[in-house]
Each structure stands twice: as C-alpha cells, then as structure tokens.
Amino acid sequence: MRAYGFSTGALAKGDVQRGVACQADHGVTAVEVSALREFELEPTLTALPGIDFSAFSYVSVHAPSRRQQLSEEELVARLEEFPDHWSIVVHPNTIEDYDVWAAIEDRICIENMDQRKYGRTADELDSVFANLKRAGFCLDLGHAHQVDPTMGVAIELLERYGDALRHVHISEVNSHGQHVPMSFASQYAFSSIAHLLPSDVPVIIESVVGASAVASELATTRAAVDSASLRKVS
Amino acid sequence: MQDTPFERLKLHCSADWRFITSARARTAELLSRLRALNLPQNQNTSLVIFGSAGRYELTADSDLDWSLLVDGPADPAHVELLHRLKQALHGIAAEPGPTFGGLTSSYELVHYIGGVRDTNLNLTIRMLLLLESRSVNNDIVHERVIRAILNRYITSSTSVAWHEAPVEIIPRFLLNDFVRYWRTITVDYAAKRWEQSDKKWGIRNAKLRLSRKLLFVTGLLMCFKFEAEHSDERDAFVSDMATFPQKLAGFLLKETKKSPIGVLSETLLLREADLARRILDPYDAFLAVLDDSDQRRELETLRFEEAANNELFARVRKIGRDFQAGVSALFSLSPFDGLIAEYGVF
Numbered sequence: 001m002r003a004y005g006f007s008t009g010a011l012a013k014g015d016v017q018r019g020v021a022c023q024a025d026h027g028v029t030a031v032e033v034s035a036l037r038e039f040e041l042e043p044t045l046t047a048l049p050g051i052d053f054s055a056f057s058y059v060s061v062h063a064p065s066r067r068q069q070l071s072e073e074e075l076v077a078r079l080e081e082f083p084d085h086w087s088i089v090v091h092p093n094t095i096e097d098y099d100v101w102a103a104i105e106d107r108i109c110i111e112n113m114d115q116r117k118y119g120r121t122a123d124e125l126d127s128v129f130a131n132l133k134r135a136g137f138c139l140d141l142g143h144a145h146q147v148d149p150t151m152g153v154a155i156e157l158l159e160r161y162g163d164a165l166r167h168v169h170i171s172e173v174n175s176h177g178q179h180v181p182m183s184f185a186s187q188y189a190f191s192s193i194a195h196l197l198p199s200d201v202p203v204i205i206e207s208v209v210g211a212s213a214v215a216s217e218l219a220t221t222r223a224a225v226d227s228a229s230l231r232k233v234s
Numbered sequence: 235m236q237d238t239p240f241e242r243l244k245l246h247c248s249a250d251w252r253f254i255t256s257a258r259a260r261t262a263e264l265l266s267r268l269r270a271l272n273l274p275q276n277q278n279t280s281l282v283i284f285g286s287a288g289r290y291e292l293t294a295d296s297d298l299d300w301s302l303l304v305d306g307p308a309d310p311a312h313v314e315l316l317h318r319l320k321q322a323l324h325g326i327a328a329e330p331g332p333t334f335g336g337l338t339s340s341y342e343l344v345h346y347i348g349g350v351r352d353t354n355l356n357l358t359i360r361m362l363l364l365l366e367s368r369s370v371n372n373d374i375v376h377e378r379v380i381r382a383i384l385n386r387y388i389t390s391s392t393s394v395a396w397h398e399a400p401v402e403i404i405p406r407f408l409l410n411d412f413v414r415y416w417r418t419i420t421v422d423y424a425a426k427r428w429e430q431s432d433k434k435w436g437i438r439n440a441k442l443r444l445s446r447k448l449l450f451v452t453g454l455l456m457c458f459k460f461e462a463e464h465s466d467e468r469d470a471f472v473s474d475m476a477t478f479p480q481k482l483a484g485f486l487l488k489e490t491k492k493s494p495i496g497v498l499s500e501t502l503l504l505r506e507a508d509l510a511r512r513i514l515d516p517y518d519a520f521l522a523v524l525d526d527s528d529q530r531r532e533l534e535t536l537r538f539e540e541a542a543n544n545e546l547f548a549r550v551r552k553i554g555r556d557f558q559a560g561v562s563a564l565f566s567l568s569p570f571d572g573l574i575a576e577y578g579v580f
C-alpha cells in the first residue's frame with residue numbers, strides 16, 4: 001500500500017515537532033521534515049532526537065530552497081547530519097558546484113520547479129542529472145501542473161527520470177507559487193497520470209492546511225492518486 | 235555555421251539561398267537584441283512575436299508583429315505592462331499590424347476552437363501561435379499555452395475508434411483547422427480586394443502565393459509528420475492511451491518550435507535535392523524582392539489595372555507559380571499523396 005503523509009512545513013511552518021504531531025493520528029506512514037528556509041536547518045537538526053519517527057516507513061527532509069548565509073560546502077555538511085536513510089529533497093538552483101554534492105549524491109532527490117525557477121522541465125533538469133547520476137528524483141505534481149496543466153511536462157519528467165523517482169510532492173500551486181489545497185482542476189489533472197506512479201512511491205502532501213483539514217486533504221489526495229473516480233465522470 | 239536542417243539542406247543541394255539565410259540571421263540578431271533589453275514582464279505573461287520575425291524571415295522593411303500573451307488571472311497591471319512594452323519596442327522595428335500590439339488571452343485560444351465564438355481574429359492568433367511565433371521572454375508561458383491548444387485539438391479529436399489505438403496518428407481536428415485557416419486567408423484576400431480595392435493589393439497577392447502558403451504547407455507537414463517520418467515510434471505513443479494526447483502534443487510542440495523553413499527542410503532532406511531547389515529557389519527569390527525597399531514599395535503601391543503590364547508583378551507571379559509547382563510535387567510523393575487524399579480533402 002502506498003505511503004502518504006504531509007510535509008511538516010505544510011502543517012506547521014518552522015515547527016517540525018508540531019508538524020509531525022498534527023498528522024500522527026491520521027494513519028499516515030510518510031513524512032517530510034521541512035527545512036525549506038536556511039534558518040530552519042539548525043533548529044530542525046536540534047529537534048530531531050526528541051521526535052518519534054517510528055510510525056513512518058518513509059521519511060525525507062527538504063533542504064533549504066536557497067542559500068543565504070551558508071556556503072555550498074557548509075550546507076552540504078549540515079545536510080549530511082540527517083539520518084543516512086532519509087532522502088534529501090534539493091532544488092536544482094541551490095546546486096552550483098556538483099563536486100560539493102558528490103558526498104551525498106545517493107541521498108539527494110532533485111525536485112522539478114515551479115514556473116518561476118529553472119529546472120521546470122525534463123530538458124531543464126538534464127544537466128543536473130547528467131552531473132549527479134546517482135541522485136534521485138522528486139516529482140512535484142503541483143509544480144508540473146502549474147508549468148503545464150495538461151500534465152505533458154509531468155509525463156515527460158517521468159519518462160526521462162522515472163527510474164530515479166523516490167517520492168512525489170502533491171498540492172495545488174496557485175499563480176503566486178503558493179502550495180494550497182487541491183481544487184477539482186488539479187485533482188482531475190493528477191488523476192490522469194496517477195497510474196504512472198509505482199505503488200511503492202510515497203506521496204508527500206505539501207498543501208498548506210490547518211490541523212482540522214488534514215483528514216480531508218489526505219482523503220482528496222488518496223482519491224486523486226489511487227482511484228480513477230474523477231475520470232469516470234467524463 | 236549552425237548545424238540546422240536548413241544549413242544541412244543547403245549543403246545537400248549545393249545552394250546558397252542567400253536571402254533566406256540572411257533573413258534568418260537578421261531575425262536571430264533581432265531576437266537577441268530584444269532579449270537583451272530585459273523588457274518588463276509578469277510571471278503569467280509572455281511577449282510573443284509573429285509574422286516574418288516569427289518565421290525567421292525578417293527582411294529590410296519588415297514590421298515587428300507582437301502580442302502580450304496572458305495565461306493567468308486577469309490583472310489590471312497587464313495593461314500597464316502593455317503600455318511599457320509599446321514604449322520599449324517603439325523604434326526597434328516598424329510598428330505592428332492591426333492584429334497585433336495588444337493583449338491576447340489564452341482562454342479563448344484554448345476553449346473557443348470552432349463554433350460561433352471562434353472569431354476570425356481568434357482563429358488567426360491561434361494558428362499563428364502554432365505556426366510562426368517565438369517568445370521573447372517567459373518561454374514557459376508561451377509553451378504552456380501551445381501545449382494547452384494542442385492538447386485540446388488532440389483530446390477533442392477522439393472517435394469511437396480511439397478507445398483503442400488509432401489506425402493512423404494524424405491529429406485530424408488540428409489538420410482541419412489548418413485547412414480552415416488557409417481557406418480563410420484566401421477568402422479574406424478576396425474580401426480585402428472588395429473592401430479596400432487596391433490598397434497594398436500587390437504585396438498581399440505575393441504573400442498569399444508564398445509566405446501564407448508556406449504556413450499552410452508547414453501545418454500540413456506538422457500533421458503528417460508522425461506517420462510520414464516517425465511511425466516506427468508508434469508503440470511508444472499508443473501503449474498507454476491515457477497519456478497519448480500529451481505525448482502527441484509533446485511531439486507537435488517540438489514542431490512548433492521550428493521555423494516553417496526548418497520544418498520544410500527536415501522533410502526535404504529526406505528527398506531528392508532537385509525537389510528542395512524547386513521549392514526554396516523561388517522562396518529565396520521572393521525574400522529577395524521583399525528585402526529590396528524599392529521593389530517592396532512598388533508591390534505595395536501597384537494598382538490592379540497595372541499588374542498585367544508590370545514586370546515586377548510578372549516576376550513575382552512566376553515565383554509564386556514555381557513555388558506552387560514545387561510544393562505540389564512534394565505532396566504528390568508517398569506517403570503525402572495518400573495522406574492528402576485521405577485527410578486533406580474531406
């Protein structure tokens with residue numbers, strides 16, 4: 001059965017402990033620890049020993065989306081401190097010197113970007129994967145949908161990097177680049193390619209929701225990914 | 235020298251096609267200049283150029299047809315952006331024609347295909363977006379709209395037979411719209427003669443016979459290309475019919491990124507050199523006329539009653555007829571002859 005869970009940042013920005021707690025009672029078995037902003041990295045590493053991750057069969061961590069104070073070497077050194085078996089989600093724009101990332105190449109997942117940043121399509125990610133051949137791939141369906149609502153870009157990403165697919169991010173990304181709960185349009189689009197996602201690939205929900213909406217967004221996600229119910233209407 | 239199908243065709247045919255070559259270089263230079271201006275932009279808009287610049291056929295007195303393509307929520311700032319773009323582009327080339335220089339919303343292009351709401355203007359912009367457009371900035375928005383249009387054509391083209399794999403991979407709805415557009419251009423040409431008498435009649439006649447016809451040829455080749463040249467990839471496309479529309483749209487998207495001469499060159503490279511000469515020699519001669527300010531002006535001011543005795547018009551008419559003969563020869567070859575008979579007439 002597919003593992004589902006939330007990014008801690010979607011439920012409690014800057015508070016990993018609360019982000020884990022918010023989803024603990026909902027039967028989820030995947031979680032992504034969010035250190036999306038560079039200043040969250042140290043507090044996140046500090047908080048980890050006090051958090052019980054035993055309920056989760058899949059855990060990933062989202063690296064900072066951009067560097068501000070840390071050098072590239074310092075960032076990679078900090079990321080190395082996360083547990084070895086956790087996938088590390090990395091935005092392609094944070095990588096400048098591929099040699100620096102070689103030490104954790106097997107652990108990182110390159111994520112496709114939203115329309116604002118380079119790394120949005122299979123062609124744009126070619127050079128990254130050519131230089132980090134052992135890196136995994138995190139397919140962000142929300143980003144791919146924003147770039148191309150027909151999901152042609154998502155299909156091309158899977159065709160080219162599907163063998164490296166480690167997990168999927170899901171949400172709706174609005175025109176301001178914000179991760180929001182999925183509307184009918186995004187559910188419909190995601191369900192059209194859901195059959196291309198291997199059943200053992202975890203899904204991490206990035207929709208920013210309050211604690212009271214966790215169950216409904218989880219149900220919406222399961223319906224979009226593991227059921228063809230939306231397609232039957234047409 | 236760039237390794238493009240056109241350059242390879244020149245070598246293959248021992249041709250220089252000087253005016254096509256210089257037009258391509260002039261267009262590339264203009265595009266670089268426009269991109270270097272760092273024009274104001276918005277994340278849901280793309281400045282798109284059409285016309286001779288879109289076809290990579292800029293000549294000396296070409297105007298610059300452009301539109302601000304909007305694909306996102308309506309935003310009052312788009313109008314301010316439009317005004318700033320007009321200011322920034324003023325003086326770079328001749329002002330755009332009446333169809334251009336404004337906002338174009340993606341919504342109508344995607345949702346109004348056929349039917350009463352698909353106006354002449356909507357059809358025109360949509361066809362030109364597919365056949366002769368280049369983005370100056372925000373390629374992602376430009377590409378997103380084209381994918382949406384192509385996807386619409388393909389998903390709306392399904393028939394009972396397509397619950398299984400199609401017998402032939404021909405985007406019929408798209409092909410029909412390319413044909414409709416060509417016929418609309420030809421009918422509008424006659425309409426303009428009726429409404430505007432001789433105003434720019436001569437150059438409109440020349441463009442109809444050549445550059446407008448080339449667009450139609452490009453559309454036909456795009457639609458036939460899969461069956462004519464890529465049918466060995468069929469299994470990869472039809473193995474999962476749920477993703478067939480996106481895959482075919484992706485295939486066609488790549489064709490829209492090529493210039494019309496580029497699309498034609500790829501096909502001609504697979505044929506005898508003589509055929510390419512029959513088509514591109516006259517087209518080069520046409521661009522030579524447009525690149526000469528005096529000859530261009532002569533065509534623009536030519537009166538219909540004078541045409542029969544006008545040496546330039548006689549020459550351009552022969553160029554047009556030679557081009558037509560070459561194109562007809564191309565489409566008389568297999569597999570185009572069968573595809574035209576099956577899909578191009580009805």
